[in-house]
């Protein structure tokens with residue numbers, strides 16, 4: 349049976365923090381606040397995969413009150429979730445995602461992000477798609493570059 353799952357995440361951007369999206373460091377003066385590395389894109393993808401497999405959400409599996417996840421790379425969590433669904437007999441068919449970030453432009457990083465996610469999940473490049481959007485300077489903190497939003501869908505069988 350094929351199943352789809354949806355993920356969404358938002359992180360505040362703060363001066364002096366590293367901005368990591370899709371496991372790739374993006375050059376920017378502001379970065380993500382978060383208990384982990386604050387990688388909103390990977391968090392959205394994790395929720396999409398968990399959703400497709402009927403396994404709840406990222407907060408249930410990796411609580412932000414648990415010190416073992418403090419500062420952890422979200423790529424580690426992504427790989428763990430992929431193993432989790434494989435144990436249940438599922439495999440990912442494709443991942444598609446939107447990243448809404450006012451600045452900087454993500455286009456120079458898009459292929460590296462895609463490659464990083466595909467290799468972490470053991471997928472071919474054409475099974476992972478990342479779309480970079482801005483907020484057209486609207487939607488409050490998102491449009492002023494003080495937040496990043498990511499949306500993802502995962503299709504599994």
Ligand code: MG
Pocket residue numbers: 357358359382386387388391
């Ligand atoms: Mg998050």
